[in-house]
Amino acid sequence: MPDQFHARPLQSATLARVKPSPTLAITQKASELAAQGRKIISLSAGEPDFDTPDSIKAAAIAAIQGGKTKYTAVDGIAELKQAIAAKFARENALPYGPAQINVSPGGKAVIYNALMASVDPGDEIVIPTPYWVSYPDMAIMVGGTPVFAATSVETGYKLTPAALDAAMSSKTRWLILNSPGNPSGAAYEAEELAALADVLRSYPHALILVDDMYEHLLFDGRAFATLAAVAPDLYPRILTMNGVSKSYSMTGWRIGYAGGPPELIRAMAKVMSQTTSNPSSISQWAAVAALSGPQDFIAERCAVFQRRRDLVVAGLNAAAGIDCPVPQGAFYVYPSLAGVIGKRTPDGREIQTDQDFCEALLEAEDIAVVHGEAFGLSPAFRLSYATSTELLTEACARIQRFCASLR
Ligand SMILES: Cc1ncc(COP(=O)(O)O)c(C=O)c1O
Structure with missing residues (x-):
């Protein structure tokens, strides 16, 4: 046959x-x-x-014993969105209200949901090299085209305004900016982000995905800088993404989050509503404890x-x-x-x-x-x-x- x-x-x-x-x-x-x-x-x-700190583990155990074991709101419980809003205000001086916040099963899923929600065939996604391995492949999975913007060991693996300008076009849907970066460890100073913002003002149709996953792993007393705070005029087209995986040693718990424009946040919730639904209820309660508890x-x-x-x-x-x-x-x-x-x-x-x-x-x-x-x-x-x-x-x-x- x-x-x-x-x-x-x-x-x-x-x-x-x-x-x-x-x-x-x-x-x-x-x-x-x-x-x-x-x-x-x-x-x-x-x-x-x-290891994940004990106070965070205790919050998860309490959530299980307290019966917080059912479906939750698709893109995050109100308590976690509140804790994330407080984190953005406290650490980044960024005003994100609950309607501007998404919680997904890991930082990786935040990025995938954002791209899935917004990319059409032919859209270009500008990715500086060296890049975190998942960016180009996620871009391809959602039907977009990765476009690479090279850095070099001479520029400390940081994107120069000229290299950014050369990669951007009328087809650019997203620029992805990751600092401190995986794999390079390079972190942008506020002035360097301001110089990139100057270029981005010439491409008003482009969204910017800012991956701040390694925010708390910054050395030599440096102050952390994030694009939406450095260039508030770009805030309406920035998705500021972060998560508990690296800062709180919670890679296995699978909680990532982002603040961004409400229309995009709603579209991301729509993707989740038809795919994963909510991140684990227990992990969400653990993340509330992580973001609201001791930070020393x-x-x-x-x-x-x-x-x-x-x-x-x-x-x-x-x-x-x-x-x-x-x-x-x-x-x-x-x-x-x-x-x-x-x-x-x-x-x-x-x-x-x-x-x-x-x-x-x-x-x-x-x-x-x-x-x-x-x-x-x-x-x-x-x-x-x-x-x-x-x-x-x-x-x-x-x-x-x-x-x-x-x-
Ligand atoms: C730059 C960067 N962004 C996002 C992530 C995703 O983190 P998560 O484990 O929360 O999915 C990683 C994890 O390796 C990463 O290195």
């Missing part, structure tokens, strides 16, 4: 253009080697190694990350051929591999790409990091230092040994 069912791939043509998350692929490869008994140091994770542990944890950053930057710059700029925030470094490309491993293999480097490093020294190509800017790699000082010290020593072995 002819097999009609298998005549066509099960995956849609749109999804076939989407890459699976490359960071997950490295994690997979590292676990395979670990299963063979190798002692892999994995520096590919995108989450803090700290955030600075303590940030200080730990800053010390690890210093250790890793020094350790990597001591490796032959690696040039590691000092990031201002997040928990990643993004060293350039320009000085390594073209060298050979002791067994004669030429390092032609950053992927070659990362594979050879994993083989030779059991260190897992993610190649820069995955983030759209090569040759480089991303190392996450959300792990212990001991492991980071050992990892740097192994990377130095590996680089010294290259000819």
